[in-house]
Amino acid sequence: MGEVRTQFGGLRRRERPSVGMRPTILFTLALTLTVFWTVFGVIVSAPWRDDLEDAIGPVMAWVIPIMLAYVPGFVIGFLVWTSLLSRYRIPKLETPAGPWAAGTWPDVTIVIAAWNEEEAIAPTLERIAGLTYPGRIEAVLADNNSNDRTAELGEAAAARLGLDYRRVFEPTPGKFHALNTALATVTTPIVITVDADTFLHEASVSYLVARVTSRPQDQHVCACAGALVVENDTATWVTRMQSWDYRLGINGVKRMQGTFNSTLVAEGAFSAYWVEDVSAVGGWPDAIGEDIVLTWSLMEARGLVQYEPLALGFTLVPDKLKALMRQRARWARGMLEGLQKQPPLSQPRVLAKFVGSIDYLVPILDIGFIFFWIPGVLLFVLGYPIIFGWWSMLLLPITVLIFGFLRWGQNHYVFRHLKIHRAPNGRGFWAYLFVYQVFCSWASLRGYRQFLFGAARSWR
Numbered sequence: 001m002g003e004v005r006t007q008f009g010g011l012r013r014r015e016r017p018s019v020g021m022r023p024t025i026l027f028t029l030a031l032t033l034t035v036f037w038t039v040f041g042v043i044v045s046a047p048w049r050d051d052l053e054d055a056i057g058p059v060m061a062w063v064i065p066i067m068l069a070y071v072p073g074f075v076i077g078f079l080v081w082t083s084l085l086s087r088y089r090i091p092k093l094e095t096p097a098g099p100w101a102a103g104t105w106p107d108v109t110i111v112i113a114a115w116n117e118e119e120a121i122a123p124t125l126e127r128i129a130g131l132t133y134p135g136r137i138e139a140v141l142a143d144n145n146s147n148d149r150t151a152e153l154g155e156a157a158a159a160r161l162g163l164d165y166r167r168v169f170e171p172t173p174g175k176f177h178a179l180n181t182a183l184a185t186v187t188t189p190i191v192i193t194v195d196a197d198t199f200l201h202e203a204s205v206s207y208l209v210a211r212v213t214s215r216p217q218d219q220h221v222c223a224c225a226g227a228l229v230v231e232n233d234t235a236t237w238v239t240r241m242q243s244w245d246y247r248l249g250i251n252g253v254k255r256m257q258g259t260f261n262s263t264l265v266a267e268g269a270f271s272a273y274w275v276e277d278v279s280a281v282g283g284w285p286d287a288i289g290e291d292i293v294l295t296w297s298l299m300e301a302r303g304l305v306q307y308e309p310l311a312l313g314f315t316l317v318p319d320k321l322k323a324l325m326r327q328r329a330r331w332a333r334g335m336l337e338g339l340q341k342q343p344p345l346s347q348p349r350v351l352a353k354f355v356g357s358i359d360y361l362v363p364i365l366d367i368g369f370i371f372f373w374i375p376g377v378l379l380f381v382l383g384y385p386i387i388f389g390w391w392s393m394l395l396l397p398i399t400v401l402i403f404g405f406l407r408w409g410q411n412h413y414v415f416r417h418l419k420i421h422r423a424p425n426g427r428g429f430w431a432y433l434f435v436y437q438v439f440c441s442w443a444s445l446r447g448y449r450q451f452l453f454g455a456a457r458s459w460r
Helices: 023-044 046-056 058-085 121-129 150-161 175-183 204-212 237-259 275-280 290-300 321-341 350-381 390-418 426-453
Strands: 108-114 137-143 165-169 190-195 198-200 221-230 270-274 304-315
Touching (some): 023 046, 023 058, 046 058, 058 237, 058 390, 108 121, 108 175, 108 204, 121 150, 121 198, 137 150, 137 175, 165 175, 175 275, 175 290, 190 204, 190 275, 204 221, 204 270, 204 304, 221 275, 237 304, 237 321, 237 426, 270 275, 270 304, 275 290, 290 304, 290 321, 290 350, 304 390, 321 350, 321 426, 350 426, 390 426
Parallel strands (some): 137 165, 221 304
Antiparallel strands (some): 190 270, 198 304, 221 270
C-alpha cells in the first residue's frame, strides 16, 4: 500500500457537505451546549453539596456529585445534544464507484467466526442466503477448533442453500487467530465479519456496503459498524432488559460516535472493513477486545469508522444472568485493553481523541453507581436522604424523556423503513430503567479487576 492509502483519511482539502454541518462544527456546538448544561447542573446543585458537606465533609461533598451527577450529565448531555443537532441521512442504494466492474457492486466475503456453534450456524447461513445484496457474496466459516457439529452442519446448510461457501480451520484458540487465518484467504475488496449467532436482515449488507464505500467530505471510510438488536428479546427477563440496552444504549452511543466518523467499535458481530486497510494495520490483535483495538488502529491511521443504523442484525444475547455478567465483564476488560494498547490521545484526529477519551469516564460511572448510588438509594428508603434526595426524583422523568427520544428515532428511521415490528416489552423497559445497571456495573468492576490482575481469557 502506498503512503496515501496508509494514511486512510488522507490530508486533502475536504469538500463542503451537501446537507447539514461539517462534523467539526457540529462537534463544537454539541460540546459547547454540553459544557453549559454541566455548568448549569453544578450551579443549581449547590444546596445538595451544602447538605453533603454538613453530613460527610467537604471532600465527599464534591466527589459524590462529580461521580453521580456531573460526569453522567456531561456524557449523556453530549450524546443528546449531538443527536438533536445532527440529522441521519439514509444511504442511497446506488451502485458504488470503486476499483471493480462499472455498474456492479463489489464482491464481499462474510466471515463467520465460530467456536462450537452447532445450534446457530444453520440459521445464520440461512439469513446470509436470503440477503438481497446485488453483488457476489462468499461465506467463510472461520472455525476456531470447534469440537461439536459446527463444521458438519455448516457444510450441510450451505449445500442446501446453494451458498458460495468454504470452511477455514484454525486450531489455535483465540478469536483473533480464527479471523486472521480467514482474512489471509479473502480475495474480495471488502470483508464483513458476523458472529455465528447473528442473523442478518435481508437488506443489511446492502446498506452496510453503501456506507463503507461512501466518501464523506472526500475522506476514506475504512470500516463501518452495523446495528444490532436482540433476536431473543422476550425469552427471559434478562433478555427483555438487554433488548432495551441494545436499542437505546448501545445503538444510541454508536450513532453519536458515528456522527463524528469515530465509531469506537466496529464490532466483530457485524461490521464491514476494507481488506487492505485491515491488513495494513496487522489484522485483528491479540486482545480480548480484538475488534476494539482493530478499530482504534484504523482510526490512528486517519481512517474514518462509521455506523449504519439500517444495516440491521439480530443477535442472540445471554438468557441467564450469570452469562450476561460474564459477557459484560469481558466487554469491560476489552475496553481497558483497548485504552492501553491504543490510547485515545494518540489519535491524529481531534474528534477521535475526544470521542475515544469518553471511555476513560466509563469506570467512573460504574464505580459511582455501585459505591454511591446504590447505598444512597438504600439510605433514602430507610429515611436518610443524604446521598439520594428528593431532588433526585427529577432524574426519572428526564431519563424517560431521553429514552423516548432515542426510541422514536429508531422506530422512525429504522424499524418503519425496514418494515420491522418488535413485540411490546414494557416490563423489560422498567426493569432496564431500575435494575439493569446494577448488574452491568457490578460485572464491569469484575472485568476491570480481571484486567488489572491479568486473569485468563475465554471466548465467552
